[in-house]
Amino acid sequence: MLNIVLFGPPGAGKGTQSQLLIDKYSLIHLSTGDILRGEIAKGSDLGLQAKSIMDRGDLVPDDVVIKMIQSILEYNLEAKGFIFDGFPRTTAQAESLDNMLADLNTAITTMLSLDVDDDELTKRLLERGKSSGRADDANESIIRNRINEYNTKTAPLKEYYNKQHKLQSIEGVGSIEEINTKLCVAIDNL
Numbered sequence: 418m419l420n421i422v423l424f425g426p427p428g429a430g431k432g433t434q435s436q437l438l439i440d441k442y443s444l445i446h447l448s449t450g451d452i453l454r455g456e457i458a459k460g461s462d463l464g465l466q467a468k469s470i471m472d473r474g475d476l477v478p479d480d481v482v483i484k485m486i487q488s489i490l491e492y493n494l495e496a497k498g499f500i501f502d503g504f505p506r507t508t509a510q511a512e513s514l515d516n517m518l519a520d521l522n523t524a525i526t527t528m529l530s531l532d533v534d535d536d537e538l539t540k541r542l543l544e545r546g547k548s549s550g551r552a553d554d555a556n557e558s559i560i561r562n563r564i565n566e567y568n569t570k571t572a573p574l575k576e577y578y579n580k581q582h583k584l585q586s587i588e589g590v591g592s593i594e595e596i597n598t599k600l601c602v603a604i605d606n607l
Contacts, residue, residue, distance in 0.1 A: 418523040419444060419498030421604070422505065422578065425531030426567040427560070428538040428545065429589045430596060434531070435502045437597045442604065445493050448502040452485050453477060472552055474562035476506060476570065483513050490517060498526070506571045511578070527607060528578035529600055531589030535564050 419442055423431050432448065439446050453471065456464030467477050486504055493499075505511040518524050533541075539560050546554030553559050578584040585603045589596055 418496070418526075419604070420501070420518065420523060420525050421498070422501045422525055422528040423531070424528050424575065425589055426533065426535075426538050426572075427563045428541040429531040429533045430541075430593070431502045431531060433593055434597060434600055435500050437593075438500055438600060438604070441601065442500075443497045444500045445489075445496045445498070446502060447486060447489055447499050447504060449477070449482050449485070449504040450502070452489075472559075474553055474559045474566060476566060479507065479510055479513070482506075483510065483517075486514070487517055490521060494521065501525075505574060508574060508577050511574055525578070525581075525583060527583050527585055527604070528575070529603055530575055530584060530586045531596070532586055533589040535561075535568075537590065538564055 421438065421444070423435055423438070425431050432450075435446055435448065438444060453464070453467045457468045457471075458464070463481065467481070470477050482504060486501075490499070501514070505514050515524065539557060542554050542560045542563075543557060545551075546556075546560075553563065575584055575586075587596065587599045587603060
């Protein structure tokens with residue numbers, strides 16, 4: 418089973434690259450952002466709670482995210498693999514994910530980290546905000562807060578996977594095709 422953590426700050430291109438990798442490697446996409454936005458669209462209690470947290474640029478609590486991920490993993494036991502986009506975000510989440518996957522007799526294969534500088538991220542997110550309709554993409558102070566949250570709380574997760582010899586850093590600047598080629602080379606060389 419090919420299990421990939423696609424990692425990077427908001428605006429690094431994870432969503433775009435995830436879809437390309439899903440198509441090429443027949444993986445199931447686990448995007449906590451998409452799952453949470455789906456709950457928001459439904460107007461569920463979880464969605465309303467998540468919306469207020471996301472609108473501030475903060476992270477949704479681990480226990481909520483972990484329960485969602487576990488149910489999706491258990492529902493798709495015959496999958497060729499998963500691409501985790503936006504999860505895990507903390508070492509505690511990564512440890513929980515490792516335990517969940519071990520219970521299913523599998524593990525994370527690699528973490529592909531898209532590296533993009535903060536100014537480029539801000540520019541990309543403001544541009545995306547013009548068409549996405551997402552409040553958290555249209556306000557520069559919220560964007561900067563999201564990037565700061567990533568840098569202080571999430572980026573250290575790279576060390577967790579580096580210690581497992583699973584981290585591969587990929588420059589996330591260039592055309593969509595150039596970045597995708599770098600990612601596919603990294604996967605194919607595993």
